[in-house]
Amino acid sequence: MNQVVAFALKQRVVVVLLLVLMLGGGIVGFANLNIEAYPDPVPPLIDVITQSPGDSAEDIERYITIPIEIQMSGIPHVSAIRTASMFGLSDTLIQFTYDLTYEQAEQYVINRLSQLPELKSGVQPRLSYESPIGEIYRYRLAGPPGFSVTDLKTLQDWVLVHRFKAVPGVVDVTSWGGKTKVYTLDIDQRKLMQYGLTLQQVLQTINDSNVNVGGQTVNIGPQAAVVRGLGLIRSMDDVRNTMLTSSNGTPVLLKDVAAISVGNQPRLGIAGQDGSDDIVEGIVLMRRIGESKPTIAAVEAEVQKINVSGLLPPGVRIEKVYDRSDLIGVTTDTVLHNMFAGMLLIFLVQWLFLGNFRSAIIVAATIPFALSFAIAVMVLRGESANLLSVGAIDFGLIVDATVIMVENIFRHLGQRSEERFVRDVHLHETRTVLGLRGKFATIANAATQVNRPIFFSAAIIIAGFVPLFTMSGIEGHIFGPMATTYAYAIFAGLVATFTVSPALASLLLPEKVSE
Numbered sequence: 001m002n003q004v005v006a007f008a009l010k011q012r013v014v015v016v017l018l019l020v021l022m023l024g025g026g027i028v029g030f031a032n033l034n035i036e037a038y039p040d041p042v043p044p045l046i047d048v049i050t051q052s053p054g055d056s057a058e059d060i061e062r063y064i065t066i067p068i069e070i071q072m073s074g075i076p077h078v079s080a081i082r083t084a085s086m087f088g089l090s091d092t093l094i095q096f097t098y099d100l101t102y103e104q105a106e107q108y109v110i111n112r113l114s115q116l117p118e119l120k121s122g123v124q125p126r127l128s129y130e131s132p133i134g135e136i137y138r139y140r141l142a143g144p145p146g147f148s149v150t151d152l153k154t155l156q157d158w159v160l161v162h163r164f165k166a167v168p169g170v171v172d173v174t175s176w177g178g179k180t181k182v183y184t185l186d187i188d189q190r191k192l193m194q195y196g197l198t199l200q201q202v203l204q205t206i207n208d209s210n211v212n213v214g215g216q217t218v219n220i221g222p223q224a225a226v227v228r229g230l231g232l233i234r235s236m237d238d239v240r241n242t243m244l245t246s247s248n249g250t251p252v253l254l255k256d257v258a259a260i261s262v263g264n265q266p267r268l269g270i271a272g273q274d275g276s277d278d279i280v281e282g283i284v285l286m287r288r289i290g291e292s293k294p295t296i297a298a299v300e301a302e303v304q305k306i307n308v309s310g311l312l313p314p315g316v317r318i319e320k321v322y323d324r325s326d327l328i329g330v331t332t333d334t335v336l337h338n339m340f341a342g343m344l345l346i347f348l349v350q351w352l353f354l355g356n357f358r359s360a361i362i363v364a365a366t367i368p369f370a371l372s373f374a375i376a377v378m379v380l381r382g383e384s385a386n387l388l389s390v391g392a393i394d395f396g397l398i399v400d401a402t403v404i405m406v407e408n409i410f411r412h413l414g415q416r417s418e419e420r421f422v423r424d425v426h427l428h429e430t431r432t433v434l435g436l437r438g439k440f441a442t443i444a445n446a447a448t449q450v451n452r453p454i455f456f457s458a459a460i461i462i463a464g465f466v467p468l469f470t471m472s473g474i475e476g477h478i479f480g481p482m483a484t485t486y487a488y489a490i491f492a493g494l495v496a497t498f499t500v501s502p503a504l505a506s507l508l509l510p511e512k513v514s515e
Contacts, residue, residue, distance in 0.1 A: 019369055026372020029379040034291045036384045037327040040133050043079070044096040044105035047128035048072075048113070052121060053088045061085035063120035068092045071116045075108045076100075092125075102288045129172040129285050136292055137284035137299045138322040140273060144315030150264055152280040153178030155312060163311075164284055167302050169295030171287040177271025178280035179264035183239055191257040195247055202244060206254070209233070209242045236260060273321065281321065291384070296325050335385075343367050 050064050065085045069092060072081055077097045084091040096105040106127065113125055141152045141160070153175070161173045187202065215227030233239055240255035254260065271281045286295050303318050312318075343364045351360035378385060 019365070022369055022372050022376075026368065026375050029372070029375040033375060033379055034293070034384045035328055035332055036133065036292055037324060037331045038133060039384070040131065040288065042132055043098050044100055044102045045131075046094045046096070046105055046109045047130065048090075048092040048094070048109065048125050049128050050090040050092075050119070050123055050125040051088060052090070052119075052123045055088055055120070057085050057087055059120070060088070060090045064090040064123065065092060067116065067119060068113075068125060071112050072109065075112060077105075090125075129287075130174075131285070131288050134171070134285040134288065135283055136286045136296055136324045137320070139282050139284075139303065139318050139320050141280045141282070142317055142319050143313075147313075147316065148179075149177065149278055149280055150179040150181050150262075151313075152316070154181050155316065156280050156282055159311065160282060160306070160318070163302060163306060164282070164299065167284075167295070167298045169286055169290040169298060170284055171290075172285045174283040174285065176269075176281040176283065177278065179267060182263055182265055183236070184261050184263035185254070185258045186261070187258040195245060195252050195257065197244060197252075197257065202254070202257070205244050206239075206242060236262070292324055292328060296323050299323075339368070339371060 048068060050068065052060060052064060055063075065083050068090065069081055069083050072078070072092065072094050075094070077099045078094060079097050080095040082093040082095070094105070094109060100108075109127070116125070119125075141156055143152055156175050156178065157180070161175065164170055164173045185202075187199065192198065192202070209231050210233045212232050213229040215229065217224040217226055233242075239260050240253065242254040243251050244254060244257065245252045270277070271279050273279050273281070284299055286292065300320075300323070303320070306312065307317050346367065347360045347364040350363045351357055375385075
């Protein structure tokens with residue numbers, strides 16, 4: 001340690017320049033650091049959703065939920081499987097341990113689903129991309145007076161969802177509110193009997209007619225023509241003119257046995273905002289390992305592009321309801337506030353107890369050095385900063401380690417003046433220290449009289465917290481990388497203690513400091 005301090009004193013200008021470079025690197029790193037409001041607190045969770053409209057909860061449980069649950073059994077690192085069956089819906093939640101990443105857990109589930117036998121009515125399970133921190137942007141689709149929520153919902157489902165899913169970092173878009181447009185058939189049963197048709201024949205004919213089919217090619221000399229059958233329904237007239245059968249050589253069309261109109265599916269919910277009690281809303285979801293700020297910026301750019309491109313009908317536009325950038329901004333402001341307030345507090349405390357203004361400046365200067373080093377490490381390791389990592393534990397550890405070590409090294413150097421690392425650095429006790437010394441001595445003397453009970457009490461308290469910590473579900477994937485970052489921060493604080501502090505002391509303290 002003495003050799004390190006001696007080097008810092010001899011090359012104090014170089015050390016101070018390195019301090020300035022580290023501070024500059026910290027500022028650049030903070031500008032490029034991915035900042036999240038909060039860390040993702042949950043282990044990998046894969047949610048399998050299966051919809052089968054019209055089926056009872058009992059049938060959903062028997063024919064869908066149980067086969068999926070059995071298929072998911074045996075996957076490595078699964079800690080729990082939870083299921084729920086309700087009318088028309090099966091929900092299977094597979095919870096993994098922290099041994100796997102989300103991508104690995106997702107691939108396990110996808111592989112098992114690919115081996116799942118065909119379910120009732122041919123329904124297909126799908127994965128839900130909801131996550132605790134996935135929601136980054138909410139918007140509503142607003143139209144001019146008289147524009148129906150059915151048309152807004154159609155634009156949302158068939159235009160906007162596809163556009164937003166193409167934005168880098170976006171994994172899915174969830175739609176809320178509005179009415180889902182459908183074609184409604186009011187079939188006259190007497191006319192069906194008149195033409196000798198059944199309801200099942202009508203439904204099957206409609207399904208078969210709503211397709212395009214490809215044929216072979218017809219060779220015409222040196223050329224070839226492609227044969228296709230175009231039957232895709234594109235308008236109400238296409239529905240009305242669907243041929244069901246023929247009677248005495250006369251085609252029987254769908255409009256001959258049914259009244260066709262535009263309706264909507266039964267509504268299971270409604271969305272509202274402020275004074276509007278029926279709106280169409282969209283929620284943009286970010287992929288789990290995505291970066292919030294770049295993704296939000298890309299979504300906002302896409303919103304502006306859609307609003308001015310003429311893609312939507314006249315008078316229809318996207319209006320932002322919420323985005324996470326406000327919360328991220330509050331988090332960033334909190335981190336910066338804590339840093340500067342902490343530096344000021346440490347400066348005042350050191351000035352109060354050391355009694356030297358410039359010594360207090362030296363102590364406070366090591367804090368941004370250590371924090372800059374920690375930020376640079378986080379950028380290099382690809383970690384995300386959040387209120388927990390940067391704003392609380394990190395800053396507390398840096399302050400504690402740096403302040404304690406700085407004070408100790410100054411006292412160490414002052415007491416070892418015979419080694420000529422420093423000389424004439426006079427440390428004196430302030431009135432605050434003198435006033436507290438008597439009370440502290442009384443408490444210390446009393447504690448030494450009962451040292452064994454105090455020691456065993458402290459040991460019992462610490463031992464009692466160990467199982468509580470292990471049972472509290474503290475997420476290793478959050479605190480593991482953070483602990484590494486904190487270790488680097490403490491290391492940077494120690495480096496600053498033995499290099500930056502002596503160099504600054506030699507430049508700022510009035511006493512002569514030399515080798």
